[in-house]
Amino acid sequence: MGRKETELAITAAHEAFPAWSQKTNTERSKLLRKWFDLLIQNKEELGRLMTLEQGKPLKEALGEIVYAAGFVELYAEEAKRIYGDIIPATTQDKRIFVLRQPVGVVGAITPWNFPLAMITRKVAPALAAGCTIIVKPSEFTPLSAMAAAKLAVEAGIPAGVLNIVTGDAPQIGAALLESTRVRKITFTGSTQIGKKLMEGSAATVKKVSLELGGNAPCIIFDDANIDLAVKGALAAKYRNSGQTCVCVNRIFVQDGIYAEFAKAFALAVSQLQVGNGLDEGVTQGPLINPAAVVKVESHVEDAVAKGAKVLTGGKKHSLGRTFYEPTVLADATVDMRIFSEEVFGPVAPLIRFKDDKEAVAMANDTEFGLASYIFTENITRGWRIAEALEYGMVGLNEGLISTEVAPFGGMKQSGLGREGSKYGLDEYLEMKYLCLGNMSPP
Numbered sequence: 049m050g051r052k053e054t055e056l057a058i059t060a061a062h063e064a065f066p067a068w069s070q071k072t073n074t075e076r077s078k079l080l081r082k083w084f085d086l087l088i089q090n091k092e093e094l095g096r097l098m099t100l101e102q103g104k105p106l107k108e109a110l111g112e113i114v115y116a117a118g119f120v121e122l123y124a125e126e127a128k129r130i131y132g133d134i135i136p137a138t139t140q141d142k143r144i145f146v147l148r149q150p151v152g153v154v155g156a157i158t159p160w161n162f163p164l165a166m167i168t169r170k171v172a173p174a175l176a177a178g179c180t181i182i183v184k185p186s187e188f189t190p191l192s193a194m195a196a197a198k199l200a201v202e203a204g205i206p207a208g209v210l211n212i213v214t215g216d217a218p219q220i221g222a223a224l225l226e227s228t229r230v231r232k233i234t235f236t237g238s239t240q241i242g243k244k245l246m247e248g249s250a251a252t253v254k255k256v257s258l259e260l261g262g263n264a265p266c267i268i269f270d271d272a273n274i275d276l277a278v279k280g281a282l283a284a285k286y287r288n289s290g291q292t293c294v295c296v297n298r299i300f301v302q303d304g305i306y307a308e309f310a311k312a313f314a315l316a317v318s319q320l321q322v323g324n325g326l327d328e329g330v331t332q333g334p335l336i337n338p339a340a341v342v343k344v345e346s347h348v349e350d351a352v353a354k355g356a357k358v359l360t361g362g363k364k365h366s367l368g369r370t371f372y373e374p375t376v377l378a379d380a381t382v383d384m385r386i387f388s389e390e391v392f393g394p395v396a397p398l399i400r401f402k403d404d405k406e407a408v409a410m411a412n413d414t415e416f417g418l419a420s421y422i423f424t425e426n427i428t429r430g431w432r433i434a435e436a437l438e439y440g441m442v443g444l445n446e447g448l449i450s451t452e453v454a455p456f457g458g459m460k461q462s463g464l465g466r467e468g469s470k471y472g473l474d475e476y477l478e479m480k481y482l483c484l485g486n487m488s489p490p
């Protein structure tokens with residue numbers, strides 16, 4: 049599919065918008081709820097499909113189906129709570145109202161690492177708000193998107209409300225950007241592509257929300273619970289084989305516990321089981337493609353050349369293809385590429401720090417600001433550090449922070465806007481001011 053098919057999808061969404069936006073919030077809510085029910089009922093089939101096309105372990109895939117369905121359930125509920133406002137007027141003969149109305153036709157571009165959750169996180173609030181949408185899923189994982197759309201149709205969501213276009217990314221993207229009918233672009237992916245979409249959206253002044261790259265720090269203080277820190281860092285780093293935008297990219301460990309943590313962490317990582325995601329016990333699947341392996345290899349080679357020590361892993365897995373060994377690098381430093389670039393793979397560099405000030409300075413020394421993590425038993429220190437970190441999300445003594453009920457998004461070059469939670473609905477609504485004047489006194 050390319051420009052022609054995208055233009056047809058835009059026309060379908062544009063023509064479906066009046067009827068869909070005029071449905072009552074309750075009507076839209078009920079349809080979303082039916083879609084949620086079908087996603088859960090078909091969880092096993094969707095999970096297996098995801099593992100086959102993306103590679104993540106089946107347990108993770110099943111978890112993503114539930115997570116993805118959670119957005120649909122949340123916005124089925126939030127659809128009924130799209131409130132306006134009444135503002136006290138400055139004169140007796142006026143009344144001031146604030147209305148919240150759907151943006152219109154939305155263009156969504158989603159990634160391969162969460163092939164269903166990144167779709168429902170955009171589609172569910174858009175539909176709840178009364179928008180129609182065109183989704184361009186990753187060319188690596190189109191099947192999960194199509195399966196979800198099929199279930200949406202079965203739930204009764206009308207034709208043209210949700211449209212899937214797969215294929216030629218540049219042509220599809222250009223058609224969405226150039227169309228005056230598309231009033232919003234929402235994107236999850238690299239900062240490089242996000243900037244191009246911002247630039248392309250300027251010509252028609254589209255509303256834009258972007259969830260972009262990350263370079264997440266994990267700061268482990270010497271008063272941290274070591275077992276908890278190992279467990280949390282392991283979850284935050286190696287989920288989906290390190291291929292998430294909120295994965296830990298740099299682990300800062302205070303001098304006092306550096307050796308103890310490094311030993312315990314490397315041992316835990318060495319026990320991760322790599323293999324076919326459909327096999328029992330596997331926790332690490334393959335990387336998405338050969339280019340991802342090349343990137344990981346280059347980061348490890350650069351780090352080792354500059355003095356890092358491989359505690360475990362450090363090379364392609366014996367399974368071959370795009371499997372890579374879960375890796376821990378000790379004695380990493382700020383001049384290594386892995387400090388400033390998102391590795392997007394199963395490699396964790398350990399970096400020493402002396403005090404709070406140094407930890408915060410190194411953690412913030414990046415153009416990105418998506419997720420961050422802190423491990424400390426001192427709640428005062430934890431709160432103070434959380435406030436100082438220039439990141440949109442902070443996990444304090446927790447490595448898994450993603451949930452549909454909390455706002456997901458970043459600062460700096462990690463994006464614009466928020467997804468999930470009640471705040472995610474705002475991205476698909478316009479605010480309209482209505483002034484009723486010349487009202488006669490009673």
